[in-house]
Amino acid sequence: MKYFPIFIKLDQNRVVVSGGGETAVAKLRLLLKSSTQIEVYSDTPSQVVEDWATKGLLTLNRRALTSSDVAGATLFYAADEDPKEAARTAAIARSEGVIVNVVDNLEASDFITPAIVDRDPVTIAIGTEGAAPVLARAIKAKIEEQLPPSLGMLARIGKHFRTQAAKLPQGLAQRKFWADYYFKHGPKLLNAQPEAAEAALDGLLKQHLNNAPAAGHVSFVGAGPGDPELLTLKARNELHEADVVIYDRLVSAPILELCRREALMIAVGKEGFGRSTSQEDINALLVEHARRGAQVVRLKGGDPTVFGRLDEEIDALEPVGISWHIVPGITAASASVAAIGQSLTKRGRNQTVRYLTAHDMQGFAEHDWRSLAREGEVTAVYMGKRAARFIQGRMLMHGAHPATSISIVENTSRPDQRILSTKLGQLEADLTKAQLSGPALVFLGLAPRMAQEQLQQEIAL
Secondary structure, three states, X not given: OOOOOOOOOOXXXXXXXXXXXXXXXXXXXXXXXXXXXXXXXXXXXXXXXXXXXXXXXXXXEOOOOOOOOOOOOOEEEEOOOOHHXXXXXXXXXXXXXXXXXXXXXXXXXXXXXXXXXXXXXXXXXXXXXXXXXXXXXXXXXXXXXXXXXXXXXXXXXXXXXXXXXXXXXXXXXXXXXXXXXXXXXXXXXXXXXXXXXXXXXXXXXXXXXXXOOOOOEEEEEEOEOOOHHHOOHHHHHHHHHOOEEEEOOOOOHHHHOOOOOXXXXXXXXXXXXOOEOOHHHHHHHHHHHHHOOOEEEEEEOXXXXXXXXXXXXXXXXXXXXXXXXXXXXXXXXXXXHHHOXXXXXXXXXXXXXXXXXXXXXXXHHXXXXXXXXXXXXXXXXXXXXXXXXXHHHHHHHOOOOOXXXXXXXXXXXXXXXXXXXXXXXXXXXXXXXXXXXXXXXXXXOOOOHHHHHHHHHHHHO
């Protein structure tokens, strides 16, 4: 992000514009929507600028900008038709410490003006960092179609009621009140008389004040394999409502971006053979925040019911009376098998599929390796990179053919996804050579579809 989007307070502040032609008029039309004090400097102002000055909408100085004219301004627009004059006036503004926009000159500007959807006081700004203004305008048009003009009035009524609504406890109670107002009762008040609208809001507030305080709750949410587009709608809603998000290391940054900005974010990631938060500490965090009345999301990579220690965390909540529910996610095996274009089960090949985890080696050796080594069997091994040599040895020891197909998918569904196709006899060597650094899932008995087709062609020849 090269440009950081912010909203600058212009009320009672000054904005200075140099230029009075069509370029300046375009910017002034936008600035006139604000409550700022606008000063224009131009020795040849257009009739439109003259008319605005006559109506008292701006102050027009019928001369070129000088060094003392910009001091104390909040923003400066160099809207001069002549590039040399624009460079001169921009230099004057910068010498006074004022941030500058040189109209139609991205490189010379300190800030850019986005496309704006105006439903005052609801304002939506769309920016493309100057790269695609036509695209920004198209997005603006789409958003304007979705937002009724009455939205601004609804927000203004709500704004004046914020002080009264502050009587509710912060967090979930206030969010429920405002959701009730904006999406249920508020739209019905738009055509009411001011007194009736105020009375209806008072009644809605009393109703919410009389509600019993919401109890804390824990949602076990599957974050999927990493691609935010694979997150379920229900999971998105949970992230939007959470007061506290306790998340694992495998949850991707784009998914964390979907959480409420006000939410408390707590990282508790476990890393194989590295530092980690103990399960006891995670359990304690869940109990602590839920007891305080927080809506807690326990955000787990993939699906929380697959190698997610879900039962241990539920067992910590139930004895102390904390409610919970589960929102499933797409597990890594599903995303990875999609990445290689295969199916986990296939008629005539295998009717069962096994999921194993190599995260905890204790007990890993006790699996039924003879069954896993049979021809046609398919096994998905989670976090299997470090155990590759052990897996290879066990499979070969129990009769698996060295040519058994192996697929390894690293960072499945993410932009940096990598797929390694190998054979059982070469597994450890090829994995070492590939130097995979991200989380990876190992398929025993499956090759990527293209590799499988190529092998079949070679056999046919």
